[in-house]
Amino acid sequence: MKISYELLLLSCFSAFFVQAQEEVSSPLDFSLLRQNDVVNIPLDNKKGLYKNLKQIDLDYQSSLSFGGSYRVQSEGFINEEFASEEDQDDIWFLNRFQFHSHLKMGNKFELFAELNSSLITSKQNLAPVDRDELSFNQFFARYRFDEHWNLLVGRQNLRLGSGRLLDVREGPNVRLSFDMAQLQYQDANTEVTTFYAIPVRVNQKVFDNEGLDFQEFVGTVYWTQRWNATTSTDIYALYKEEEAKTWDSGTADDHRLSLGLRHFGQWNKLRYNNEFVFQTGRFGEQDIRAWTVSINIEYPVHFLGKKSSIGLKTEAISGDTSGTDDILNTFDGLYPRGAYFGRVARIGPANLFDIHPYFDSSWGKFSFEFDYVAFWRLSRRDGVYGPPLNLQYPSINEEQFIGHQIGSILGFEISNSINLELEGNVIFPGSFLNESGLDNTLFHGVFTAEFKF
DSSP states (O other), rough: OOHHHHHHHHHHHHHHHHHHHHOOOTTOOSSSGGGOEEOOGGGGOSSSHHHHHHEEOOOSSSEEEEEEEEEEEEEEEESTTTTSOOOSEEEEEHHHHHHHHEEETTTTEEEEEEEEEEESSSSSSSOOOEEEEEEEEEEEEESSSSSSSEEEEEOOOOOTSSSSBBBBOSSSSSSOEEEEEEEEEEEESSEEEEEEEEEOOOOSBBBBBBBOOOOOEEEEEEEEEEEESEEEEEEEEEEEEEEEETTTTTEEEEEEEEEEEEEEEEEEEEEEEEEEEEEEEEEEEEEEEEEEEEEEEEEEETTTTEEEEEEEEEEEEOOOSSSSSSEEEEOOOOBSSOOBTTOOOOSSSSSSEEEEEEEEEEETTTTEEEEEEEEEOSSSSOOOOOSSSSSEEOOOSSOOEEEEEEEEEEEEEESSSSEEEEEEEEEEEOOOHTTTTTTSSSSEEEEEEEEOO
């Protein structure tokens, strides 16, 4: 009954806006970060309420635009913790509504504000990413000194590179926001970003999120270079401090420097995206020596006459090799996407080795993805972590194999504004989970409908 009401609400939003959007679809391009939307409605095409509100021309070079999105999800688990006897909710319902305004004053100044309301029902044990009744998801000002340099101050969603270490966290109900100061340089082939950022601590009520909490912060220099039409690199340094961080070896203050290199592009038809990160610093009285290597290759194919691709991802992510020495080897994924291996979100980027072949294809408005992942602990002396880098399953046996995961996603793009998606995942426990007393197969499904305007 609940999901029917939510879909009815989504249908009402869609019916109100979709006809106007179809008339102006060419000058509208919606982005993951809505401050990057392309909105360019010609004056001679501004007929109707939607088009007049979508972009208000203040003068020749200044404008005020509005927009937002509504996303409804129905998500369910069977044996969420790999144990049928666990007390768990089988299905819950999530709503997320976002509304933004974007003021542009000539080519120099812009102000962006985005409200968020993320709600959830029928789930008892809420995570911080599940509920936030009302808050500012983003609220920042940007000043452009010239065509190359700009300064941004305020609250912002952020994604660096492939999103491996810092991502928007789009999969969960509540996005990740930072209070930050950011300086950017950009030309045709080079982009350099440096910033100091403090993650916003999410609470569940109205305008009660905690900003400027200096118990945790990150400082970054990130350089992207496009060497030619097919080859680019990211070179970066991220320094993060976090108080009272918990790894399998204990809880202490974590001061960590991440040095990374990403090489991505295309060779003939083969697309590649490879990354290496080394971490050093201090965890309490221990030195940090951690690393990760990720390889992703993809090749286009034709399947039933349609454009498709097959790919392979594999990564090794270090884990602690001893709980009694003075060195911590557990890799910190910093701020990774919440749905790291699909929205089932049981395994995260620490102490892990995985092999991940996949296939995706599209037929007109339909898309399909299928993937398989095999997970191992890289170190027998460290546990298994979730996507938010919380210790999910402690190291209590010598087994390495965590399990098999099979997942698929079927998508239907009704228009550039309306998308439907059905995702299913199955995880078969391996010897590590079995020996930990977690031997039941996990089933997961989520239906998503999203409307952007």
